[in-house]
Amino acid sequence: MDVVGTADPYFVAKIDDNVSMVSTVKTNTLTPVWNEIWRVKNVPMTSDLVVEVLDKDVGAPIDDYIGKFKTGVAAGAKELEIEGPLFRRDRGTFWLKIDATPSADPAEPRYLFDGPIRYSKHISPTVGRLTNVDDAHLYSTWKMYLIGVPIYFKDVYQHWNVNYKAAQTIFGSGPTSLAIRVGIHAGHKMLYARSTSNGFGIIQSAADVLTLFHGGSIIGSEQEYLSIQAAKVDGTAAPIVPSSLAHRVKPAVYTYIISAEDDSLRFSETGAAFFVDFASKHALHANCCERVRYSGEFHPRPRSRSRGDDSWVGWQNFNDSMPDDTVDWEVIIDNNSGTYSPDKAMLPTLKALLEHNFPGIGVQAFDREDEELKQSVQACRDYALKHRGVLAKHLQPHLEEGEESLMKRAGAEESSVPSSAGPSTSSGT
Numbered sequence: 233m234d235v236v237g238t239a240d241p242y243f244v245a246k247i248d249d250n251v252s253m254v255s256t257v258k259t260n261t262l263t264p265v266w267n268e269i270w271r272v273k274n275v276p277m278t279s280d281l282v283v284e285v286l287d288k289d290v291g292a293p294i295d296d297y298i299g300k301f302k303t304g305v306a307a308g309a310k311e312l313e314i315e316g317p318l319f320r321r322d323r324g325t326f327w328l329k330i331d332a333t334p335s336a337d338p339a340e341p342r343y344l345f346d347g348p349i350r351y352s353k354h355i356s357p358t359v360g361r362l363t364n365v366d367d368a369h370l371y372s373t374w375k376m377y378l379i380g381v382p383i384y385f386k387d388v389y390q391h392w393n394v395n396y397k398a399a400q401t402i403f404g405s406g407p408t409s410l411a412i413r414v415g416i417h418a419g420h421k422m423l424y425a426r427s428t429s430n431g432f433g434i435i436q437s438a439a440d441v442l443t444l445f446h447g448g449s450i451i452g453s454e455q456e457y458l459s460i461q462a463a464k465v466d467g468t469a470a471p472i473v474p475s476s477l478a479h480r481v482k483p484a485v486y487t488y489i490i491s492a493e494d495d496s497l498r499f500s501e502t503g504a505a506f507f508v509d510f511a512s513k514h515a516l517h518a519n520c521c522e523r524v525r526y527s528g529e530f531h532p533r534p535r536s537r538s539r540g541d542d543s544w545v546g547w548q549n550f551n552d553s554m555p556d557d558t559v560d561w562e563v564i565i566d567n568n569s570g571t572y573s574p575d576k577a578m579l580p581t582l583k584a585l586l587e588h589n590f591p592g593i594g595v596q597a598f599d600r601e602d603e604e605l606k607q608s609v610q611a612c613r614d615y616a617l618k619h620r621g622v623l624a625k626h627l628q629p630h631l632e633e634g635e636e637s638l639m640k641r642a643g644a645e646e647s648s649v650p651s652s653a654g655p656s657t658s659s660g661t
Contacts, residue, residue, distance in 0.1 A: 237262065240288040240428050241298065243326075247272060247305070248279045250343040252494075253350075253377075256432045257288045262324075271346040274335050279305045283326065285314055290427055299323035307332040341382045345495065349589055351376035351444070353431035354424055373423045373500040373517075374444060376435070376589075381495035381525060384585040385578070389492055389523040393573035398511045402571070403522060412511060413520045418642035420519040423506065424498070438592030442561060445532045447482035447620070481532050481556050483547055483616040485609055488565075489517045489572075490525035497589075502529055505629035509639035512571040526582055527572045528600065530565035531612045535594060547611040552619060562594035564608050576600075 241264045246252040251272055258264035281303050287296035299314040309329045316323035354373045392399045402412055435441055487507075488499035498517045500506075507513050514527045534545040536559070545559065565582060567574040579597040586595045598605035616622040631637055 239296075239298070240290075241285055242288060242426065243283050243285045245270065245281060245283045247275055247281055247343060251345055254426070256352075257426060257428050257430065259428045269348055271348070273344040273346045274338065274340055274342045275305055275332075276342065277305065281305055281330075283312075283328075285323070285326070288426060288428055295426075301326060303328075305330060305332065344382065345377060345379060347379050349376060349379060349435040351433050351435065352426070353433075354427070355429060371504060371506065373498065375424060376497045378490065378495050378497050378585065378589050380585060380588055381490065384581050384588070385525050388525075388575075388578060388581075390526060390572040390574045390578075391523045392515075392571060396570045396573065399515075399571045402511050402515050402520065415639050415643050416510065416512075416516055416520045419506070419510065419638050420516055422638065422642055423500075423516070435589065436591070438561070438590075439557075441563075441590045441593045442481055442532070442556065445481045445484070447478050447480060477552070477620060480552070481534075481561065483531070483612045483620060483622075485529055485531045485612060487513045487517065487529055489514050489527040489569075491518060492521055492523050492525050493519075495525070499530070503627040503629060506638040508629055508631055509637040514569045514571040518572075524572050524574075526567070526574050526578065527569035528565060528567040528574060529569075529609075530563055531609060533562055533564050533608060533612065534559045535562040536560045546608065547615040550615065560594070562596055563590065564596050564598065564605065566598045566600050566602075566605055568600035 238260050239262055240257050240259050241261070242257045243255045243266075244252060245255075253268075253270045255266050255268055258266070282300060283302075284300040285298040287298055289295050297317055299316040301312045301314055303310055303312055307330050310327070312326050312328070314323040314326055315321075352375050354375070355371060392403050394400070402409060402416070433440065433443065485502045486499045487502045488497060490497055500517070502513070507516070510516050514524070518524050518527070533547060534550045534554070536545055545554075550559075563586065565586065567576055567579060567582075576599040579599065583595045583597040587593075613627060617624065617627075
């Protein structure tokens with residue numbers, strides 16, 4: 233690839249420009265092995281599969297282009313030459329295998345993504361810039377490709393709320409709205425940028441779902457947090473001892489959208505500090521799209537002491553002496569989004585979709601005005617504050633003197649791009 237002979241390759245595969253997948257990034261190799269599976273239903277036999285191979289260039293606005301190839305979708309093992317950009321020179325060889333079976337239900341939509349359910353975890357560049365909190369979980373965004381969104385939601389979308397002032401400010405036609413959208417596009421691109429430091433995973437079981445909600449590198453107590461900050465002030469080293477709670481389900485509330493662009497579920501902790509200065513958390517995740525499939529908030533909740541047990545737990549009755557794998561968990565999801573104001577009549581559809589994608593995990597969907605929802609959210613946050621060393625500033629972050637917001641940082645990076653490139657409107661895979 234380059235003079236020193238290294239690359240961090242990944243690929244983007246597309247079928248007829250109707251459905252696509254993005255692979256994981258393999259670091260420091262010219263012989264990457266992905267062994268990744270991609271299932272798509274109802275693909276016409278005349279379709280073309282196009283694969284572009286790129287080299288992840290961390291910090292650069294555009295990744296290096298290695299080359300691409302095109303092939304049909306006939307079954308069998310294939311060995312294909314990667315064609316580079318200059319004089320179509322050989323840039324390597326790509327091996328793949330296609331399995332094909334007759335469609336079981338031709339009435340279903342064409343190019344229907346059928347798994348596996350992949351997700352990527354992106355660490356925000358604001359770690360260590362916005363605040364001094366040593367909790368990577370607070371600064372992460374997740375992106376997960378869902379199965380069956382067109383089947384469950386069909387042609388139903390949620391348009392931005394024309395009666396919501398913040399949404400009017402974002403999606404309006406004046407120069408102020410345009411400037412806000414440019415900042416949100418840049419912020420979204422930074423938050424969802426593919427990097428060699430991204431985490432990747434596949435959802436195959438309830439345990440995989442719960443892993444999404446693990447606490448990360450958390451601080452065990454407020455006293456420990458304060459001691460770390462004091463050590464930073466006087467310049468001494470302050471290594472954090474990994475807490476046993478890092479691999480437990482964290483009581484946290486998440487902001488989410490289901491994208492109308494690619495049927496992905498995108499989310500982050502609602503109290504994440506990178507939301508500071510943004511007019512809409514949901515618009516940030518949606519990359520300013522005028523419509524989404526759905527949006528709101530969700531949180532994990534312990535439902536009972538074991539599957540089939542009728543005794544109620546909930547965060548208000550939970551304690552850390554209960555191992556996570558002995559508790560029956562559920563996801564509580566709602567339509568709490570002023571920007572898109574999702575129709576509460578679609579909550580049963582949302583519930584069915586997530587139950588289909590979250591094997592072994594119960595799902596309860598509530599309208600944002602439901603009292604049980606409000607009590608559950610409060611119990612979740614109370615447990616985090618009382619038992620997990622979470623500070624109030626984590627839940628309602630704000631800028632302090634000398635701190636830089638993501639909006640400001642995104643604006644600075646956007647202005648450094650040559651004017652001919654224009655503002656980015658990428659969805660940030």
